[in-house]
Amino acid sequence: MEHPNCRILIKIAAVLLLGLTSGCATITRGTNDTLVVETDPPGAEVKLSNGMVGETPATFKLPRKESVIVKLRKADYEPVEVNVRPQISGGGGAGMAGNLLFGGVVGAAVDAGSGAMNDLRPNPVSVRLRRLDGRHGAGDMDAAEARLERLKAMRRKGVISESEYRQGRAEVLGGI
Numbered sequence: 001m002e003h004p005n006c007r008i009l010i011k012i013a014a015v016l017l018l019g020l021t022s023g024c025a026t027i028t029r030g031t032n033d034t035l036v037v038e039t040d041p042p043g044a045e046v047k048l049s050n051g052m053v054g055e056t057p058a059t060f061k062l063p064r065k066e067s068v069i070v071k072l073r074k075a076d077y078e079p080v081e082v083n084v085r086p087q088i089s090g091g092g093g094a095g096m097a098g099n100l101l102f103g104g105v106v107g108a109a110v111d112a113g114s115g116a117m118n119d120l121r122p123n124p125v126s127v128r129l130r131r132l133d134g135r136h137g138a139g140d141m142d143a144a145e146a147r148l149e150r151l152k153a154m155r156r157k158g159v160i161s162e163s164e165y166r167q168g169r170a171e172v173l174g175g176i
Helices: 004-022 090-101 105-114 138-156 162-174
Strands: 032-040 045-048 053-055 058-063 068-073 080-088 118-121 125-128
Touching: 032 068, 032 118, 045 058, 053 058, 080 125, 138 162
Parallel strands: 032 125
Antiparallel strands: 032 058, 045 053, 045 068, 068 080, 080 118
């Protein structure tokens, strides 16, 4: 005959074991994060302060606990630098709370030391590059084309005169 307290102890041990393993951010999230770097227009050179390089769009596997400076360069565009830092994430904070709640001091120390409770921010790094010569990028070209089409339609419908059309066209093309 089985002792009645034995079942209770087995259930408590199972719950504690489950809580300790599921609350550990190092196990559930890992110590690395994937940093995504995007630019408009694409094709910019990416150099990270840790020595990693690439071309946008790019992804980098980085430790969750380390800050990095992202340097972006593209011919005819202003260079840009973005600081990426670790910040406690919702999932990492929950893992840490699970560690503390269930008495996992060792797990809490591991998560804090490994950075597993962090996410890299900002992520993704999305930058719209500005041209050095004051001209606009591809998105602005699309907007200019749309404005020219509207001007043509207004001229065809007689809403504006030929001279107003030429003046508006010069303004649009002068801004590109």
